[in-house]
Amino acid sequence: MNTFTYAPVAYWIPLLPFLGFLVLALLNPLFKGRSGGWFATLVMALVAFLASGVFLEALRAAPHWRLVGGEAELVRPALSGFPFRFEWPWLQIHGETGISLVVYIDQMAAAVTAMVAWASFFIHLFSIGYMDGEERYPTFFAYLELFTAAMLAFVMAGNFFHALLAWEVMGLMSYLLIGFFFKKASARQAMKKAFITTKFADLGFMLGLFWLYKELGTLDLVKVAAMAGQLAAGVALAIGLLLFLAAVGKSAQFPLHVWLLDAMEGPTPVSAMIHAATMVAAGVYLMARFYPVLEAGHALSYLAWIGAITALFAAVLGAAFADVKKILAWSTVSQLGYMFLGLGVFGWAAALFHLLAHAFFKALLFLGSGSMIHGAKTQDIFEMNRLARYMPITYATFLIGAAALMGLPPFAGFWSKDLILHAALAHAPFLWLLGITGAFFTAFYTTRMILIAFHHPSLPSPWKKAPWNRGCPALNLGPEDCPPDPAPPADHRPHESEPVMTLALLGLAAFSLAVGLWGSPLFGPGLLGFLYEGAKPELLPAGELLGGYAIGTGVALAGLLLAVGLYLRDPLTQRLPDPVVAALQRRLYIDEFYYQVVGRVAQWPTELLWLFDTYVVDLFVDLVGYLTYVVGQALRGLQSGRFATYALYLVLGALALVLGGVRW
Amino acid sequence: MSAVGFAILAGLVLAGALVVVLSENVVHAAVALAFTFFFIAGLYLMLGSPMLAVIQFAVNAAAIPILTIFIIMTTQSRRVRPASGALYLIAVVLAGAFLYGLWGLLGAPQTAFRPVSPEGLGARLLSVTLLPFEVASVLLLLAMVGAIVLARRLEK
Amino acid sequence: MITLGHFLALSAVLFAIGLFGVLTRRNLIAVLMSVEILLNAAALAFASVAAYKDPVFFAGQLFALFIIVVAAAELSIGFAILLLVFRHAGSVATDVVEEMRG
Incomplete structure (x- = not known):
């Protein structure tokens, strides 16, 4: 009996949102009111359905660990054909396959595809309500669709070249969506900052791929994985670091983290989608795909160090901010750091588990913050008025997300972060610290x-009172270009958001809980047994795991209690000296350093190039124009306007042909 | 085929053509044009193609000179001012050069030729060149419409 | 015996005469007549080559037919334009058409 299989039509998963983008972009004026949002959400529902089908199929077909009689055992289904791979010839030169179009779905791709599709669906749903009444409403959804298409194409790419193409489209959509409110100077500045920073990092991607192609003659990721051992260690290290540079830029890791905070200028659903759940995780995904080369070049310790430093540094700075979205942005940077740390200490499956779990709970938190902003009419947490009283659904779902972020059992972040720390303790105790x-x-x-x-x-916001926060120093904008947002009236009564938005919150909360529990060792190997077949997953009750869990819970509770002790009664008192607070709130002056020092240093070669452009390139251009002018002047006499002259030219031309015919 | 007949026809054709290009009276030129084309129709008969000869006679030797004379009457321009000597010289040189060029293209003498029956020509016209035939009909229609559009008086 | 060369030579001379007319005539009607001579010279060349060299398809004769058709179309359009010029300038001398500059 033939049953319908999803994998062969998997290419429709990125194609559908792309078509949705085309429809929305080309028929933009036809979408009145909320119809554009509903249309895009419907497309995403279809995509989520397809992606779930593919995921369930992968779940059946992939070899995975299963609990058999209290012991984990690797089961290899007889159904072969996994990992799913579909190939179309493309970019052929003289019949030789240069680069084929490959859709490649292994366990990791199937899981991340499903995650992206569902997260994107909920974020679309939320946006229907959140973006209501904004200018260019259908355009917003067109951008979201194209972004989702690119992200899905990136995840399913079987070839690093495609991954690069999709990666660049994601970067473009990130740029456009950060600047969606481009009438604000800060949004314009932020979109440029994000684009230039990630673009700089993308150079590493391109150079790394060129070099890889030169060494191995292929960019197919299966072949690269198989041939990675042939690379000389130094070459593998260099290529690995070049690609790591791209990942650092895209995933906003130290020292290229600067753009992500300002990316919060975009609409909140965009922050949830691109700058929390999916695109910034693409860097982690790329490193996971690139693992064999990183291992061959012993580049993993770089990942671990950068990740651990970022995780700590961003978490500390997150405690100094007042804008709810910026706090969440720091938290994203920090959590991505954990993922890199996980990859770097051989916790490959743990890092991926954290990627999946983080995507759901961070999207949930961001959408929750969107709901808060919608209700409270401000982004400053101090100016928000007892939201727990007015927004019960938002509050409940936000608590679920927050518990997952803090790492409280039994929520998602607890299981995933602890696995990462577990791996870190085994390989690098200092990084564990x-x-x-x-x-x-x-x-x-x-x-x-x-x-x-x-x-x-x-409350009156202490952030706005602080003299060091005037203007937007991180965006190189003065107070006149970047005025503070007006505070809502003190007696403003927030309201709960409408059903489409709370529905999205509830959906994400459910997914976050489910992913966490499935990934936990409570119910056998579960998600981890599916993601990684290479090693036997640890099961409860393993002594080491329990110890880790105890420490993790203890540390999280300590942080929680400290915050309760400091802020329950008296949230306004500043407990650190001014310079320290200023340094924290101005992000350790790293952004200013880039503007003042890197910007100036980059000026010199730019001016040299300007001279070259003016006096060499322009010279040629002017010369072409001048030559055309001179020849035109010389020939204009031929155009007499008289009939007889033209007849003469005609005859001369024909004569040339006839006489030419005699000679040759 | 008689060489004498060819010589007479050729001489008449060339003489007619010379009158067409030299006469200072345009009406004379038009009449000479009719004769020239009429004698070319004779040449087609010599080539064994009566069909072509008939069409040449009907269209080129009859319709076109009559149309030309109509236009001459409409525009009331019977006389042509002769061109300058220099222009004549240039034209003679160019025409001579052309003649020289074409002369170089003449191939080896070829004597045998095959007459064409009207049926044969018609059958090939409607099979080998069916598409050009249809396109030509569209071209004629376009020319007709175009001529009417161009020449009508605009009412104001 | 009359050969193909004779016909082609005649056609070449006829063509040269027509060309001379196109270049020297100062009346647009006369110029158009000269163009007719040019076209007929070409048609004659085609027809004679077909008769001598192409006993199967007579492609050249078909060409001659089409040349006659195209010549008729060309002449009708030419005369229509000529009428416009006459209405515009009151004359059909070639030197009234001297504003054909881009």
Whole structure:
């Protein structure tokens, strides 16, 4: 009997949102009111359905660990054909296959595809309500569709070249969506900052791929994985670091983290979609795909170090901010750091598990913050007026997301972060220390955010009072270009958001819980047994795991209690000296350093190039124009306007042909 | 085929053509044009193609000179001012050069030729060149419409 | 015996005469007549080559037919334009058409 299989039509998963984008972009004026949003959401529902089909098929067909009689055992289904691979010839030169179009779905791709599709669906649903009444409503959804298409194409790419193409489209859509409110100077500046920073990093992607192609003659990821061992160690290291540079830029890791904070200028669903759940995780995904080369070049320790430093540093800075979206942005940077740390300490499956879990709970938190902003009419947590009282659904779902972020059992982040720290402790105890300290600060800033935003009445924002926060120093804008947002009236009564938005929150909360529990060792090998067949997953009750869980829970609780102790009664008192707070709130002056030093240094070669352009390139251009002018002047006499002259030219031309015919 | 007949016809054709290009009276030129084309029709008969000869006679030797004379009457321009000597010289040189060029293209002497029956020509016209035939009909229609559009008086 | 060369030579001379007319005539009607001579010279060349060299398809004779058709179309359009010029300038001398500059 033939049953319908999803994998062969998997290419429709990125294609559908692309078609949706075309429809929305080309028929833009026809979409009145909310119809554009509903249309895009419908497309995403179809995509989510297809992606789930593919995922369930992969679940049946992939070899995976299963609990058999209390012991984990690797089961290899007789159904072969996994990993799913579909290939179309493309870019052929003289019949030789240069680069084929490959859709490649293994366990990782299937899981991440399903995650992206569902997260994207909920974010679309949320946006229907959130973006209501904004200018260019259908355009927003067109952008979201194209972004989703690119992200899905990236995840399913069987070839690093495609991955690069989709990666660049994602970068473009990130740029466009950050600047969606381009009438604000800060949004314009932020979109440029994001684009230039990630573009700089993308150079590494391109150079790395060129080099890889030169060495191996292929960019197919299966072949690259098989041939990675043939690379000389130094070459593999260099290529690995070049690609890691791209991942650092895309995933906003130290020291290229600067753009992500300002990317919060975009609409909140965009922050949830691109700058929390999917695109920034693409860097982690790329490194996971590139693992064999990284291993061959012993580049993993770089990933671990950068990841651990970022995880701690971003968590500390997150505690100093007042804008709810920026706190969440720091938290994203920090959590992505954990993923790199996980990859770097051979916790490959743990990092991917964290990627999946983080996508859901961070999308949930961001959408929750969107709902808060929608209700409270401000982004400053101090100015929010007892939201817990007015927005019960938002509050409940936000708590679920926050618990997952803090790493409280039994929520998603607890299981995934602990696995990463577990791997770190085994391979690099110092990095474990950084990670666990980061976890402490994570719990701290999350609790602080919840207490101040949800439980305290509207307060005057200390952020806006601080003299060092005038203007937007991180965007190189003065107070006149970047005025502070007006505070809502103190007696503003927030309201709960409409059903499409709360529905999206509830959906994401459910997914977040489910992914966490499925990935936990409570019910056998579960998600991890599916993601990674290479090693036997650990099961409860393993002594080491339990110890890790105890430490993790303890540290998270400590952070939580510290925040409660500091902020429950008295949220306004500043407890650190001014210079320290200023340094934290101005992001350790890293952005200013880039503007002042890197920007200036980059000026010199630019001016040299300007001279070259003016006096060499323009010279040629002018010369072409001048020659045309001279020849035209010389020939204009031929155009007499007289009939007889033209007849003469005609005859001369024909004569030339006839006489030419005699000679040759 | 008689060489004498060819010589007479050729001489008449060339003489007619010379009158067409030299006469200062345009009406004379038009009449000479009719004769020239009429004698070319004779040449087609010599080539064994009566069909072509008939069409040449009907269209080129009859219709076109009559149309030309109509236009001459409409525009009331009977006389042509002769061109300058220099222009004559240039024209003679160019025409001579052309003649020289074409002369170089003449191939080896070829004597045998095959007459064409009207049936044969018609059958090939409607099979080998069916598409050009149809296109030509469209071209004629276009020319007709175009001529009417161009020449009608615009009412104001 | 009359050969193909004779016909082609006649056609070449006829063509040269027509060309001379196109270049020297100062009346647009006369110029168009000269163009007719040119076209007929070409048609004659085609027809004679077909008769001598192409006993199967007579492609050249078909060409001659089409040349006659195209010549008729060309002449009708030419005369229509000529009428416009006459209405515009009151004359059909070639030197009234001297504004054909881009």
